[in-house]
Amino acid sequence: MNTIINNLGECIIDSPLVNIFPSKKSFFVSDGQRVIYNCYINNDCDDDNHDINGFEAAGPREKIYFDPAQTCSAIVTCGGLSPGLNNVIRSIVMESYYRYKVKSILGIRFGYSGLNPKNNYNPMQLTPQIVRDIHLDGGTILGSSRGGVEDMELLVDRIEELGINILYAIGGDGTIKGALKLADIIKKRRSKISIIGIPKTIDNDISYIQRTFGFESAVAKAVDAIYSAHIEAEGAQNGIGLVKLMGRHSGFIAANAALAMNDVNYLLVPEVRFDLYGENGLFAHLKERLKRRSHAVICVAEGAGQEHLVKDKPKEYDASGNPVLEDIGNFLKDKINDYFKKEKIKINLKYIDPSYMIRSTPANSNDAIFCTMLGQYAVHAGMAGKTSMIIGLWNNVYTHVPMELVISESKQIDPNSRFWYNIMAATGQPVDMTNKESTVS
Amino acid sequence: MNTIINNLGECIIDSPLVNIFPSKKSFFVSDGQRVIYNCYINNDCDDDNHDINGFEAAGPREKIYFDPAQTCSAIVTCGGLSPGLNNVIRSIVMESYYRYKVKSILGIRFGYSGLNPKNNYNPMQLTPQIVRDIHLDGGTILGSSRGGVEDMELLVDRIEELGINILYAIGGDGTIKGALKLADIIKKRRSKISIIGIPKTIDNDISYIQRTFGFESAVAKAVDAIYSAHIEAEGAQNGIGLVKLMGRHSGFIAANAALAMNDVNYLLVPEVRFDLYGENGLFAHLKERLKRRSHAVICVAEGAGQEHLVKDKPKEYDASGNPVLEDIGNFLKDKINDYFKKEKIKINLKYIDPSYMIRSTPANSNDAIFCTMLGQYAVHAGMAGKTSMIIGLWNNVYTHVPMELVISESKQIDPNSRFWYNIMAATGQPVDMTNKESTVS
């Protein structure tokens, strides 16, 4: 396999891109960088030093731990909605029922709260008949609730009482932390109950996992909102379309939607600081753009610019003593309107918050396939008696990732990456929107 | 980074899946299999033995070969339509114009035929203004034609006459073969012209490339056709919905559409042989299913079952002496109708061929992002004076792949893979639809 690339001759001209990211040499690629062909390594009879850098491959095991005829599985969905929840539920049921012949499958209602004996929720009996068409709808037929805030000992009591052998927990960071607590208690009790996680974060911000389900579907819907913002902005004098998208800690949805549609002029994400005021702040650039082009589209991830919100409202605290955070979307809407009022420039700002319409959309076909796979691999793992782990994807291979590792850090956009460079190229926004003097902002 | 997975205990029970793929031990995964974490290797100061298994990483080079102010780039689109062609064109123009400051960009009309002096096509001058909104539409604003059938010496004459320094050729197998011929002639003439390919195959059947643009969008539309076939099948007594999808050599579109929707009962692809008649043939299974469920959906890739077509019409040849192949979709339609007529079972077969509606759809948001990236990386490669290579994706990293390698073999579904197992699980079709005695079929 010859992989050497021809070159017409020596490269001696400075790339014009040097001027765009002058200080970021890491931005460029050298001809020596290689992408390995085979990322699949068999460690069976090898030394174990690969473990440090490798994930266990997911997949069906020839010998399994649980006897299907005796096994009771359960599924719980936690946290906010994400496209594909029903697809994962369906896949777990189908794989368990038809392939592994597990006939007892419970659907826990409304997240972990459905396992709290106080709430008196009866689990649903899940069968192929019941889940047959659920993937056509968004949401979750089980219902959901915020994960990880329950008395975990009580929950394990209930799990044991129900005779559950494998619990498939579909949820995000809080859910996985909760699942880990459950697994710890189970371990202490020496119960033989497997806890398998399927990571769900519409924001795609889980580390060591290449992609989370629902993310692509969310981006596709987010693009619709940006389209609307663009049409509204162009349709008015000094029209400004402002779209708030999901992303508390990372701006992947906003960034990908901006790349897909190319109608965003300013993208604001949690990972990149920006000033509002001052000569290099967002508003000054916005003003200049309106003068030049008479309309603009701003897309902001919900976690962006939190420092402005705190500064603006320093004295309100909630019951727990935490500062009450205002919504960045409405905050920006107000501040932009104020700014241009002072500047005596008439603008037409239209604010769009499509979050619930994005979360509740059915999975697109690519996510549908992905969810089917995740469900199947989860069942393979559960039946093999794995526990305290989640199903991941890495280098396009399905993997087993320890829960501890997954919750240790979250994935963010690297502002020094080529990915972020592509955002700059797609939006045309300044690389830096902060002022030198921090006092200005 | 701890990646060791806990297990509840020893696995001693035989997996029920053993019975499904009894002879395919390779189907199962052992706990020792690992997925490598970092697939990116810096080869600069290393020995060169990694070359054998690694692709050159794509990306911007700090030093480039062509002087932007003197560079003329050209884009050509060849072969059948695929979602995202306009996105790639747009991205090449935007990246060349705004980032590299290349102001002269030509759009070659109607594939390689637009470079044939006999055809008298004038190239379009491409500017950001012209390409601004083209990504919202399917198709290609340049027009296309079948690639690789031209007199290549004449084409190089024309390339030189037009003063083209970099030719971006977007197309499939034939186009890349043609591009390689162009590059060979250029090399012999010692011209300093770079030929960069962006692989286009809606079938996703190019080797050494993880994914081709347009494929996901195609699958999404194919799912609509399967939905229709399912609704039609359920709406009639012994209703049979038959859908033909693209895939001359590989059935990836059909397979992924079947996985995404789960309404297909029989999936027929070029990679897996099937008999029509006999006790284990398709028709016997179909008859049995109609008796049991009174409707069925069949999805066939266009290249599937070619041996049946040849057998059926052995004596027709075209001008070149090749056997004239009948369309498998219409062939199956006729044979199924004949079969059930003989069986005296009244059926209602509805045949759907959505191919042109799939090819012409605009790129979905995920493909839109991918096309933008492909265009940008192509420009990085072209400006750096790379040639005779295409832009690929491998382990989610953009790569440079030699054209020779790409055309050496094509990618197909492995019938012994877990991917194919998932198809079996999703369709419920028999693992094997051939008869022991070959004489029966």
Place this chain on the structure above:
Amino acid sequence: MNTIINNLGECIIDSPLVNIFPSKKSFFVSDGQRVIYNCYINNDCDDDNHDINGFEAAGPREKIYFDPAQTCSAIVTCGGLSPGLNNVIRSIVMESYYRYKVKSILGIRFGYSGLNPKNNYNPMQLTPQIVRDIHLDGGTILGSSRGGVEDMELLVDRIEELGINILYAIGGDGTIKGALKLADIIKKRRSKISIIGIPKTIDNDISYIQRTFGFESAVAKAVDAIYSAHIEAEGAQNGIGLVKLMGRHSGFIAANAALAMNDVNYLLVPEVRFDLYGENGLFAHLKERLKRRSHAVICVAEGAGQEHLVKDKPKEYDASGNPVLEDIGNFLKDKINDYFKKEKIKINLKYIDPSYMIRSTPANSNDAIFCTMLGQYAVHAGMAGKTSMIIGLWNNVYTHVPMELVISESKQIDPNSRFWYNIMAATGQPVDMTNKESTVS
């Protein structure tokens, strides 16, 4: 209410439109033409001469004929699929069950054949629970079959045996004819069974009914096919996109799709004769257009140009002695290819037949509302003991129309109407594509 319109002055200039439709004075409107304001007339205490020109208004009656507690209703769907069938079923069930408190509602399987005792189909028991979400899908949960070909005495036997008081028959021309036969037999038997029709024709070709359900949804999907044909045509040298749409006797779907999208260059419908050959035939115009614009889109309704098919294949007859009609879409595809082969002009023809994908689509929101209304008005009529009638819409008011009237003639496009003029404007096609000398064609 002042409805007099101001005019700036006397009109003395000949309209340029005179030249477009020179012989069609009826095309123009005079200032004296008026549209009546109130089309709703109360005939209760009036003379009855309005009956001749007026339909009975549909709606709930204060006194009804059937005692809900004793009533058994049944629903049957016949003929080809049309968007909205499930919506109508759902509405009839909901209105009967919740408003009129009719608890016994049967769903007849697979059209009239489900009432034929020979077929041994058991009817479904329909409840709100069962029909709750069926409107989200295309097709019919009851199944369908061609209407009106059964032994009607047997069917009435079965209706009586099942204790059905009201039969809601959803179907087209054949179904209504069948329903009328049922009603006649019932009348002879002096049974007290009401037969209510809900007209279903995706082609919108029923007279005395302003609009049929599913039609708008069908047009919306047809537009997608035309879009694809246009993209394909533009993407190739001398590209021709050819789309066949439904419309055996009338071209309303094709015409409305052409109006909605404006990408069709030649619209062929059953109502307007056209020649293929000769100097004013379709092919000559097509050739001229390819020369001028290098691509073209043709949209043909399935019933158009039947005379060409018959002429072309005069000697094939089916078992009943009827001439076998070839499909106009494939016929045109072949003839166009032949024509340009003889003309030595290389073309790229792409043929799209989206019929089954159109029929099986779910109802759009406007059709969904319409279907809900039709179902409710059908129940009002049935409970009031009306029979041998269908639910219509006229001047936007829901009406009762006698079945005899409905089947007496079908609705067609009037080639002398402004509607057809608008098609000419939208397509730019010649008003007349026939040759003076009939011998040429």
Place this chain on the structure above:
Amino acid sequence: MNTIINNLGECIIDSPLVNIFPSKKSFFVSDGQRVIYNCYINNDCDDDNHDINGFEAAGPREKIYFDPAQTCSAIVTCGGLSPGLNNVIRSIVMESYYRYKVKSILGIRFGYSGLNPKNNYNPMQLTPQIVRDIHLDGGTILGSSRGGVEDMELLVDRIEELGINILYAIGGDGTIKGALKLADIIKKRRSKISIIGIPKTIDNDISYIQRTFGFESAVAKAVDAIYSAHIEAEGAQNGIGLVKLMGRHSGFIAANAALAMNDVNYLLVPEVRFDLYGENGLFAHLKERLKRRSHAVICVAEGAGQEHLVKDKPKEYDASGNPVLEDIGNFLKDKINDYFKKEKIKINLKYIDPSYMIRSTPANSNDAIFCTMLGQYAVHAGMAGKTSMIIGLWNNVYTHVPMELVISESKQIDPNSRFWYNIMAATGQPVDMTNKESTVS
């Protein structure tokens, strides 16, 4: 034409619907009510008493007032966005240019403000080339602004200065009032300038006009928002989905969306009063439903329940002295949350405001056709020298309606109509949600 309907016998049973609308006898239909067949009357040689109840029919006149070669037309779009604006612009340009051969067509920027000389906006020159594909996008290529707030004398100066003969004003109530002022000034100046209105109100609330463009497209998008609200509500414990839709004075969008989807449990419109508190108020019903079904969907038109907002915030006034109205959507969100907090019931309320995403959507195919027609009929009217009128639709016939008549009153839902009854049937909400004692609320 026999239109007499058969009846099985005398109706003597009280309809159960009597109990639903006990006091509303007008709700029922008698057998004597008739719908007239022909609503088209030729008044040319008739007495003129039909004028009182009839609209002038729209359409091409054989003699026209303006000489096409000398005519300059102009188009202006005012007010908020509505699907189909670009379709109407396109149709006016195409009809003027190709059929009437008017070559000078101006596009006024940003509503009436584009005619104010102070703003220095240059009109666009509109040609078929420019408008060819604009109908594929939402919004208006001309831009828009709130209508009717300009110095009208200055505007007429500018109209005359630009040499405009016909001004097509596309807009709502304010725009038509403005157009009428323009026409009055023009009349006083004895200028020969025609002012033709095309009514645009996404709310469909213009009297004497059966339907306004964009409405159906808006309903279709509104349905998506309701779907999301439903999925969110079902996905949480005591989930409440709250959707605010357009409709300042009338609730047609909300009502039609509720009918189309059937997932709304409480529909609140400006036309029907409701209490929030008290035993028969909204919240009590909501509480009872949550107990019974554990989720609910509320859909509120923006103009509903204004009396609650005023009562709640009586002391804030804007610069003009008008009470500042809070947004009913956010108001309800807060009040519902407060209510259940006091009731100590944990709820999960998700609030969706899709307004801008609805307004900016492209026209669906049915609206696309309608807009094409409106544009053509506007040009017929303008060229014939009509003025001070708008293009309407009545009994499915295109009409000329005097502007005075159109602005005299607005169209609303009649709470005593069967249309409203259908809403009650579709939502299952109480017919009356007010308390007997007004003091409670």
